[in-house]
Amino acid sequence: MKHGLDAVPAPESKLIITQSPFDAFVRKYGTIPRRGVFGYFVHELGRRIVGGRYPVGTTLPNEPDLVEQFGISRTVIREAMKCLAGKGLVEIKTRVGTRVKERSNWHHLDTDVMVWYYETGPSVEIMRSIKDLRLALEPEATARAAARCTDEDIAAIRSAYEEMVSTIGDINTNADADLRFHTAIFGATHNMIYSQLIDLIAVGIYANRTLSGHEDVAEGQKRALPFHKAILDAIAARDADAALLASRRLLDSWLVNYRDF
Template identity: 40%
Template sequence: MTLSTWSSPERPLSHHEQIVRTLGMEILSGALPVGVNLPPEPDLLVRFQISRTVLREVMKTLAAKGLVVSKTRVGTKVQDPTHWNFFDADLLSWRVSLGLDDAMRRHLYEMRSAVEPRAAALAAKRRTPEQLADMRRAVARMAEPGHNRRSFAEADLAFHVAVSAASGNPMMRSLAAVIEAALLASFSLSSPVDETVLQQEVVNSHAAIADAIEAGDSAAAAHAMLAVIDSGFGRLDLPDPDAA
């Protein structure tokens, strides 16, 4: 997908959304570098064939996502990534569309390591029979033969979403919903489907999380979840930026 492709695979976008997406992806890709001003208003009006009113709304949307800041007599400048809101569903989906680089995968791993073991620990105390059944169904799907990377990743994601829901913490479930696209992309990259023995090991490690949750063992559930996250990250075989 090129940066000039406006259409979304999920649903048709409004003209406003198309322009926001195009400029947003150009910022995320570096085509519009950090610290530079966006093209002058007349140029953008001609490029997108829109009114000043629509352009102002586009800039407000980009600013709300932390991508740009507008100042009188200075113009609209691309902000440093520290201001970008990666919990904005649009922004995260654009980033995933551009591909997960090593840094993004590592950031996702660090965030998951901080949150998901705690979610599993809470699920061991709060899960309902229905939620446990959701986890077991996801594990069973993962164990099915004939998966491709995408289908296995979807079953894997369903398991982790079920655990977050079983935590009983709506913020944890909301977080999982926001980052689903990034998780699916990451799971696809670390999918074990090319090796039957490894696939079974991954299935068994997820089943161990469900077993601990069913037993009400919070410590074991957290430990098993962290082991799964560490194993998946290890399969990406990324360089360690903190190594001497």
């Protein structure tokens, strides 16, 4: 799996800015912008932790060592550690240091954390977890959307689907329409928590077009259209059972690429 990480030095510091295919996604959907020394430092440390360079239980380098290594201020380091602590990755203890917490404490649905998994090469464990959660989550959300949707919800889902049809071959625009399709479905559940779980699908959709070849992505998008149409038709008919089945069939078509997980 290719990640295409390229490194360039950050101006006026020793911090190496790692440019990634996910930069555009993080700018749009991430919680910590990739700009300035603080943003790049948070993402660099996050990748190192999630990727295993700093394993669970490891005490991170102390402030003087990080100042020397990256050429950045103690203030930036302290704020970055607080940010990572807020994502559940580390715990900060006075006179002990900053330690990497057990993975069970990490906020895996945090957009930045999910992106770091993909950037560093997602493990079998995380891919199995994502696969399992999507199987449990999406069909039920689709069924609820069919049962609760308004005419406006159906119009939004239909509009996104029509854009998917019209943009086959343009993998980026098509993927954006695909995300709007699923976002509209989750919104149609009229459940505010469901609506916030769309990030799980958003990262997966973006990862697919980023980590796979153009032709493979384009063919996959074309192949998925009938499954999306079946979902749209079921929701428009307000048929929850049909919507649930259509969603499962879409996931089965997507998960064929992940049988090893």
